[in-house]
Amino acid sequence: MTIQNLIRRLEEYWASQGCVILPAHDLPIGAATFHPETFLRAIGPEPWRCAFAQPCRRPTDGRYGENPNRLQRYYQFQVALKPSPDDIQDLYLQSLGELGIALDKNDVRFVEDDWESPTLGAWGLGWEVQLNGMEISQFTYFQQAGGLECRPTLGELTYGIERIAMFLQETDSVFDLVWHGEGAGAITYGQLFHQNEVEQSTYNFEQADTEKLSRQFDEIEGECDRLIDQNLPLPAYEQLVWCSHLFNLLDARHAISVTERQKYILRIRGRAQKIAEAYYASREALNFPLGAE
């Protein structure tokens, strides 16, 4: 199954489960959790179901395209279900079946994994899902987001698209994955993104100007504060997402010592909390348009 078909199959499946299928977020983010349709929707009483494929950036994981399993940009397929339904595990397993994974011949396991995002002030309990020992998904019951209790609980399913595709296509290198077509007309992951991995790794590890990045961080942080004061949680959140990405870039350049690291995290988290509160208040003022569970 090509990657584009894999994504389409997941979209169809989750659409049939009542999910709104959305485009990816148009800002660089480290995980689909940062997509406002996950993070902000986890806040407050409104029910919500959505699914989307999201490119994610983790500058530190870059390997100049030389490692068959590691990328500085990769794809997640994200599903958010709020409140988390009673049969959420079965729904997830069924989706694997839809992709052609034989559940009675492979070892699919829910392996304890408590999730925490220190920058978002969010945590949850759940598992990483392993397929024959390989992590293919994260499965989390959100307990808190932006420091606010999640009531009802949002269930987050995050598929690692490349991992699942590597299993289905039986390849040992991510760059050999077929994204589109077959035979002579096949377009591979490598053809699409290898150059990007090389160049972006070079940028992340060698070229990124740390002084400029940290100045940008300060500036955007100020903008975020201003927007929070203006009671504009959605634009403020975009600034926060930028800050988070800049922080990841600085981290990849080893430009941040351990103590500074903690300070940066606290700077982002403090704002995530304010935004969460402002967002909740704004939805409440609108009388929770999507309803209240």
Add this chain to the structure above:
Amino acid sequence: MTEARAVLFELGTEELPPRSLEALKASLATAVVAELENVGLPFDQAVTAYASSRRLALRIPGVAEQTAGTTEIRKGPSVEAAFDSEGEPTRALLGFAKGCQADPEQMQRWKAGEDRLKTDKGEWLKFDEVVEPRDCRELLPEVFNRALAGLPLEKRMRWGTEETSFLRPVRWVALLYGGEPIAGEIMNTPCGAITRGHRFLGEKSVELEDAGAYENALKEKGHVLVETTARRQQVLSQIEEFESEFKVEAVRSEPLLEKVCASAEFPIVVAGRFDEEFLNLPEEVIRAVLEDQQQYFSTRGTNGVLSRHFFAVANLPDVNGDIRVGCERVVRSRLQDAAFYLERDRLRPFDSRVEDLGRVVFHRKLGTLLERVQRIESLAEYVARKVDADVKTVRRAAHLCKADLGTDIVQSFPKLQGLMGAHYARIEEEEDAVCQAVSDHYRPRYADDALPETLPGQVLALADRLDMLAGVFSIGEIPTGTRDPLGVRRAAYGVLRLVVECGLDLDLKDCLVQAVNEYPESFRDDGIPQAVLDYLADRMYGYGTERGQSRDAIEAVLAVGSARPLDAFGRVRAVEGFRNLPQAKVLVATHKRIRNILRETDVNDAEINSELLTEPAERELADRLVAVREEVQENCAAGTYGEALSSLAALAEPVSAFFDEVLVMAEDQKIRHNRLRLLRGLQDLFLGIADFSRLQD
């Protein structure tokens, strides 16, 4: 009443964390037993508890159908207090009546002088409270709900719109009384007679016909081995088969075995292997990948060397080999990662990493890791000189001991700290003794971990911990309760083990003074060494009692000095031996008596004037004391406290005679003081070893 039957309770959940599963099972059983006793429902104590990744269950045999109904007599106010002068009920009585929910007829009976409790001290009103028998069908859901609510869980979570919380979401509950399903709700989930089978094998839902048939129904229809022992047996026997097939031996780790048995409901061992080339990686790295990251068993060949084979435990049979292939692929990619880190770490000289530590904060108030390393270097040298360790080796090892913390391999496998430092140091041809000390200096990492094998390793391990203790006490962040992020308790315990078990006869007071002096001026406080020493002394009780020594013997020894733990424990051993001597009782009593006498006086020396010795018994004691003193002091100096105490025991007889025949508090001040000096001489001899007056009988 019908005969007692077994109750079967099963809480069906999503996958539970395997770490605490066995402990959780045990605490559930304890909690339920307590609740059953609490409600007075008779049952048989032979409870069986079950746990697997998706369920917790209990079978309680011999549960009575009902509680025994009883009448409980409640005592009310006295007759005088119950009625006022007009014979009307007082507030006290009205309150009592309300509390008993007494009806008007009851009030009439009280007024009429009925329902009284007569004793020879007076007369009170009473109320016969009838406690109706309660049916187990009604009680059991309450019992389980309360037991579950009170379980000590590490972390609780909510799910969906539920307000209940548990370790993971609860999805079904089975509750049977013999063959009869019990209705009700437990954790907001309706009870039934249906359990669920294995996720991917057997029947999805299995109807339980009888509480007694639980394990079998799950096994036959549900493909679930609900008994831990059954899963364990299955894993072990399959491991053994593969061991003989591949002529290897699995590295059997009990925590790993427990973990894999707690995470599969029908465990199947899958044997995989990795490429030969990876055997060039350090063994610890391969084992960390297999055992820690993947929860697979690593194996050794007949020659004891790590082999390419590994054993994974799946949750179902590997019918066409896909599981094996998948496991091998993951292991390969993880080993590739590790090889990549090892290669990248070597791009620069290992010792050049020491200066990087200047950018890593050890503790907000205690500075960088580089500063810590510099302190350890100097302190380790000090300790090395005291115990005749090779100073050059110790200094070099101290310099390198934290350099691996910045390497990629240790960042990915924190557990390998020290080991990887030694690995890189060896590659760069540092001396063996240096590498060994770098590798060993984190030992003991936990209470019963092995100690460093070589003297330089022991010295470095000690300096590492003393530096930390001195720092933590300087900034007043002494651990309280269970919060101990820096592992201060563990460090203190490590210090004791290093000093006592490696035979390092050190005066820790001196070492701690040195440790504090390594810190900048602003940290130094004269009280710190003693504060750390007191903290260590407190730990000596735990350390000693765990090794079979008694508290009072430790207390007696510590009372006369604790700065040299090796010496202190030598004295404790001697005191324990001494207690068994027939003369011990007399001498302990004597010491108590002497202490009490001397406490009242201001005689501070032990210079006896032999001309003032008038009575034969005191002369005898003085002579014997002189004879014994030298022996005792020599033995004390040599650390042979057992022999010192046998010599002291010889004084039992003359001491008894002295107290029988001589009046210490003589009229004549000179004679009195002379006798007190004699006693002080005796006490000094005792106090060289322990304060025997603190021994309990």
